[in-house]
Amino acid sequence: MKVVGINASPRKDGNTAILIKAVFVELEKAGIETELIQFAGHSIRGCTGCGACYKSQDRQCVIKDDAFNEYMKKLIDADGIILGSPVYFSDVTAEMKALIDRAGMVSNANGGLLKHKAGAAVMAVRRGGATHAFDTMNHFLHYMQMFLVGASYWNMVYGRGVGEVNNDEEGMRNMQVLGENMAWLLERIGK
Numbered sequence: 088m089k090v091v092g093i094n095a096s097p098r099k100d101g102n103t104a105i106l107i108k109a110v111f112v113e114l115e116k117a118g119i120e121t122e123l124i125q126f127a128g129h130s131i132r133g134c135t136g137c138g139a140c141y142k143s144q145d146r147q148c149v150i151k152d153d154a155f156n157e158y159m160k161k162l163i164d165a166d167g168i169i170l171g172s173p174v175y176f177s178d179v180t181a182e183m184k185a186l187i188d189r190a191g192m193v194s195n196a197n198g199g200l201l202k203h204k205a206g207a208a209v210m211a212v213r214r215g216g217a218t219h220a221f222d223t224m225n226h227f228l229h230y231m232q233m234f235l236v237g238a239s240y241w242n243m244v245y246g247r248g249v250g251e252v253n254n255d256e257e258g259m260r261n262m263q264v265l266g267e268n269m270a271w272l273l274e275r276i277g278k
Contacts (some may be wrong), residue, residue, distance in 0.1 A: 113266025
């Protein structure tokens with residue numbers, strides 16, 4: 088079993104990475120392999136709506152000048168996916184939105200490549216807008232026919248400066264519960 092975490096923050100190893108790694112702790116305790124993909128330093132272009140993925144049906148996007156196809160292969164091969172984004176103006180980062188649009192198109196063009204995987208969304212937020220960002224990522228996971236993993240509350244953790252999310256005890260405890268629940272679900276759907 089393997090879970091891939093996507094850190095769509097343009098900052099490497101910031102609060103969003105801290106949240107994903109907190110979930111990974113519980114997954115790794117259950118013997119599940121994890122991999123963190125960090126978008127920092129890697130540009131991901133948005134979908135052009137060209138429809139080429141529906142013609143080629145090769146599990147790839149026709150845009151080849153960024154890391155998307157490499158990331159898409161990792162998502163296809165994973166049993167679980169964690170989407171992570173900081174909240175920018177009440178939504179996900181542009182990079183996360185680009186991933187969502189392109190992965191959705193490629194998955195649908197190829198018969199539902201992400202179907203029946205375990206999925207969760209986490210977000211680091213300074214103050215407001217987290218619910219909308221959470222909805223954006225969960226709508227994608229739902230549309231991809233993934234099994235959404237819940238926790239003890241919505242998966243938003245408060246903090247602005249790097250590491251400040253660790254001061255949100257309730258939020259970090261929720262990351263632990265999320266990891267425990269994802270491990271439980273993966274064990275059941277992996278049988």
